[in-house]
Amino acid sequence: MINIWRLTKIQLISSFGLNKALHTRDMKERRKMLLLSIGILIGIVMMAVVSFGYSFMIAETLEQIGRPELLLAIMMAVTCLIGFFTTIYKASGVLFGSKDYDLVMSLPIKTSHIVASRVVQLYVLNILFSLMVMVPAGVVYAIKVNPAVVYYLFFMITLLFIPLVPIIAATIIGTLISWISSRFKGSRLISLILTFAVIIVIILGSSQMNGNDPQLLADMSTQIADQIFNLYPLTVMYVDAVCSYQVAPLLLFIGISLLSFMLFTLILGSKYKAIHTGLTTSYSKNKYQMRSLAVSSPLYTLYKKELRRYFSSSIYVLNTSIGMVMLLVMAITLLFVSSEQLGKIIEIPELSNYLSRLAPLFVSLFVALSCTTSSSISLEGNHIWILKSAPVPTKTILLSKITVNLTITVPIVIVSSVLLMISLGTGWMESLLLLIIPVLYACFTAMVGVIVNLKLPKLEWTNEVSVIKQSASVLVAMIIGFISLLIPFGLSFLLSDLNGNLVMLGIGVVILVACGVMYRYIQSTGEFLFRAL
Incomplete structure (x- = not known):
């Protein structure tokens, strides 16, 4: 675990430029980073306020039909769907696109630990969005329902595990696309085509689902619960744990999330070098022949x-x-x-x-x-x-x-x-x-x-x-x-x-x-x- 933590920390510091921001002596650079940080903080606050307003409007409707717990189910489904969608085309770059591959692979660290650190990096990038969506929704639910103290404990615990399974699922798809494309010449082109195909299928599938029942979201009845619970069964465990204070669904939700993470890192770790080699290998189309050189501007x-x-x-x-x-x-x-x-x-x-x-x-x-x-x-x-x-x-x-x-x-x-x-x-x-x-x-x-x-x-x-x-x-x-x-x-x-x-x-x-x-x-x-x- 210590190796995963150290690798993740180094990758995050490098990705966000934190090391330079904390230790630079250039006042102009410090001022630039301060203004940027303030701007990002304002953006996060604005998104949280918008999320709170949206959750409050949904809660008002759900309160009328006596199903306030659906608020957390809906917002969890939104968080998972967006995290899944954005991670599909981001996973390959994080897992296989680093310039420090040779340096990291030369370290006395297991390949599965390297893979785990890169998946954790994806997790950190997604948990920020989860917090901006789920925390306002949790506050709105607490205002409307006035739950027991155990609600706040279970809510904070499960909050950390919500994005994990969608990230793993999206990363599996991204990794499969990379692995399949690595078996052919022109692997980058094939990877792009397959990724675009998956994204278009998701877009068309979502529009088709909405078109079949346009009153689904408007009615806010039990149909929406059935739709969400059928598409993502972990939502049932989450609602039972947080809203009904059941310990068994809580442990099952956490166990499935952690088990998915461990199995994925172990399996990908065994194929990681082969996939990376396939993606970085270049092929020569034909023998070079001397021809007249073209001149361009x-x-x-x-x-x-x-x-x-x-x-x-x-x-x-x-x-x-x-x-x-x-x-x-x-x-x-x-x-x-x-x-x-x-x-x-x-x-x-x-x-x-x-x-x-x-x-x-x-x-x-x-x-x-x-x-x-x-x-x-x-x-x-x-x-x-x-x-x-x-x-x-x-x-x-x-x-x-x-x-x-x-x-x-x-x-x-x-x-x-x-x-x-x-x-x-x-x-x-x-x-x-x-x-x-x-x-x-x-x-x-x-x-x-x-x-x-x-x-x-x-x-x-x-x-x-x-x-x-x-x-x-x-x-x-x-x-x-x-x-x-x-x-x-x-x-x-x-x-x-x-x-x-x-x-x-x-x-x-x-x-x-x-x-x-x-x-x-x-x-x-x-x-x-x-x-x-």
């Missing part, structure tokens, strides 16, 4: 390099393109399901009107989730000196990263926008805005990512996950993207009396001006920031 050459780097990392592709996949799935779905039917399914009667008026912003929301540039500079790591010493302008280097982002987003935006034009039956002006505004947001998001990453680089890392999912630049760029959409959404509702096309046109002009200002900033200040890295 510096921008195109750097663009090809960036594109190869992008597709060489499965976690990079999955984390930054999942928004585009969801957008395409939604656009295709609307060809077969009308917006009126979709509004009934998700209980938003005015969804058809909202989509017709705010379709460009809905599409842009998925674009904001697909920013590759917010971590592209950090991913250079300790090899960034190669780019800095290259005989090309800094602007060309940064533009190559922006171009890759546009390559990922713009083609899917265009296809999805055309599909939405067909399904929504938009006029020529609405169609033009539906096409132009998301493309402008793609440019805006890409340039915001570059600027933020220049300001908040993270070049010292051992695992790509710590850069792609946990770095400050990714978080700040995402917040800016959401704020840039939240304001137009608010203005559209406030100015609902005005012509919707005129409002969207104004929003497009503002985004275009913002893109122009950021482009000039990259030209003027970008070189200074890049050379200072």
Whole structure:
């Protein structure tokens, strides 16, 4: 156990940059980390407040039908589902994507302990979200029911074990995908295809489940309990332990969680080296033949390099393109399901009107989730000196990263926008805005990512996950993207009396001006920031 704890501690310190933050003497760096910590704390508090409000509204409905215990079951199911979904495409990077593999494997430590430490790292990343969802729900339940003192003890104990089984299940799927793909040439491509297939099946399965009984969540009757309990039997044990104070379900819940963890680490530990070797092995397609060399411009050459780097990392592709996949799935779905039917399914009667008026912003929301540039500079790591010493302008280097982002987003935006034009039956002006505004947001998001990453680089890392999912630049760029959409959404509702096309046109002009200002900033200040890295 001591080896698992030590490895986990080192990995977490490295992932979150805690060592540098605690021991740096640079006051500018300390101030930056302090402001970032305050921002993260404010974000956590805001999410907890939203979670409390959502739990309180559900509790009000459940109280009317005499089933308050379903609140904890529902919120536990939400926590497990989101943890499962996000861990599927994160597991492979944490388990097999570390640069310190050779160093760690040379230590006199069992392979199962190394695997266990990496699974614990996934657990720590998920327990934070579990706390933000379950603690407010537990407080609401205590207010409504006024339970016995033993409730608080059982609630705190089980809270630590809630994310464990979903993480193990998601990690098993991620590991199976990695193991299957390692048996073939082009293992990274096969891994990406299989992971995307699993995610799309989950999305379609969820929508199909909701479509079969659209009144399931609205009624809040015993049907919802049966649905949750059948899909995830551990929820029954959890409710019996926490709400009914039964010791046997508590011990069974903890025992299943711990046993799953131990069995998984032992089994994966026996195959860990083989899977890692398969994933890192490269194959030569054919013998090299001397041919005439093609000459490309510096921008195109750097663009090809960036594109190869992008597709060489499965976690990079999955984390930054999942928004585009969801957008395409939604656009295709609307060809077969009308917006009126979709509004009934998700209980938003005015969804058809909202989509017709705010379709460009809905599409842009998925674009904001697909920013590759917010971590592209950090991913250079300790090899960034190669780019800095290259005989090309800094602007060309940064533009190559922006171009890759546009390559990922713009083609899917265009296809999805055309599909939405067909399904929504938009006029020529609405169609033009539906096409132009998301493309402008793609440019805006890409340039915001570059600027933020220049300001908040993270070049010292051992695992790509710590850069792609946990770095400050990714978080700040995402917040800016959401704020840039939240304001137009608010203005559209406030100015609902005005012509919707005129409002969207104004929003497009503002985004275009913002893109122009950021482009000039990259030209003027970008070189200074890049050379200072």
